[in-house]
Amino acid sequence: MADDPGTLLDSDSEDELPVGWEERSTRDGRVYYANHSGKATQWQHPRTGKRKRIVGELPYGWTTGVDENDCQYFIDHVNKKTTYSDPRLAFAVEDNAERGEITQRFDAYSTCKSILLGRDLTGQYVIITGANSGIGFETARSLAIHGAHVVMACRNLKKANAAAKKIRDERPEANLEIEVMLLDLASFRSVQQFAENYKLREWPLNILILNAAVFGLPWQLTEDGIETTFQVNHLSHFYLFQLLKNVLLNSNNPRVTVVSSESHRFVNITGNNFNVGNLSPPKNEYWSMLAYNRSKLCNVLFALELHRRMCNHGIACNVLHPGNMIYTGLPKNWWLIWFVYMFVRPFTKTLSQGAATTVYCATARELDCVGGLYFNNCCRCVPSDESMNEGTAMELWEISERMIKESLSKHNL
Incomplete structure (x- = not known):
């Protein structure tokens, strides 16, 4: 994945993504960041440089599916909604595996x-x-x-x-x-x-x-x-x-x-x-x-x-x-x-x-x-x-x- 710094000066919050960026995840739980304006993706958070990984099981009532393009999506059966965003993204933890650190x-x-x-x-x-x-x-x-x-x-x-x-x-x-x-x-x-x-x-x-x-x-x-x-x-x-x-x-x-x-x-x-x-x-x-x-x-x-x-x-x-x-x-x-x-x-x-x-x-x-x-x-x-x-x-x-x-x-x- 290519690194593109994009626009990084539009928020006072370190963890908040800049304009034009989106947080996504792979099937194995690794979090990556999509820069829509630069049309590039990267593993590091564009502000903090940290890598993240999703841990734990899906919340109650959630399951996954795969669409015709082999992309994973998430189904909220309680609220009858479907999304491509993993509901656990907000609780992702820092992934230190690249540095050999395991929490x-x-x-x-x-x-x-x-x-x-x-x-x-x-x-x-x-x-x-x-x-x-x-x-x-x-x-x-x-x-x-x-x-x-x-x-x-x-x-x-x-x-x-x-x-x-x-x-x-x-x-x-x-x-x-x-x-x-x-x-x-x-x-x-x-x-x-x-x-x-x-x-x-x-x-x-x-x-x-x-x-x-x-x-x-x-x-x-x-x-x-x-x-x-x-x-x-x-x-x-x-x-x-x-x-x-x-x-x-x-x-x-x-x-x-x-x-x-x-x-x-x-x-x-x-x-x-x-x-x-x-x-x-x-x-x-x-x-x-x-x-x-x-x-x-x-x-x-x-x-x-x-x-x-x-x-x-x-x-x-x-x-x-x-x-x-x-x-x-x-x-x-x-x-x-x-x-x-x-x-x-x-x-x-x-x-x-x-x-x-x-x-x-x-x-x-x-x-x-x-x-x-x-x-x-x-x-x-x-x-x-x-x-x-x-x-x-x-x-x-x-x-x-x-x-x-x-x-x-x-x-x-």
């Missing part, structure tokens, strides 16, 4: 319900890995109840179908759109089959939530010959994105949301530590806690690099920490950690609070086309210096591609 609206006590209050996600197609229990289940439940078409990508179909039934039974009258599909992240063959099955359905993919993780596993190799924690928590998610990338690119406002952990701060993988032998170590060099922390660092590096590579193509990616020691099935493989989780359970987040940051990153309007950020407690914060090293992220990307290619070639996949 905090929620915190550690926020729940999925508060974040999605009034939201209608009908028409949004979502994949959630590891959705049959814990934070993944709560994420699937919350998005489905608000109208999204949710695909629960899980290894255990029996548990996943039971979880889906539990969600449907909560709102039997709503005919919730929930699908269960097999995805075993310990198998590249399974990742391939899942992606192919999804593509065969010819659905779009608006939100990809990479949530599944394992913790505290004893050393073991997957069928692809890779250490399990690294493959499940990072490498298969990396591969899944690659296989579904074109589906995301052909969908409206696609987002990728990666669930990591504050544990990413307690490890580094630069220098001599950064090689395939350390990412997927032999048995005598394996420690489950280190493997988990390393995989969570890989999550952050991957998410930030994904956004750098794909933001100009329309895919936004953010990464998050859901909360400390939330009681889920994650620590079940390590009895001592499980005991600690049980002990602190009354003092930690509920599942709805734990899933809130995931839901926020996946759906918040202020994050439309905004990515490359790390969130904790629904608030943007700074990840570790290690995770923001672009050189390390690029190297991890290349190593991940190479490991997958070599494994696929070895197993004739």
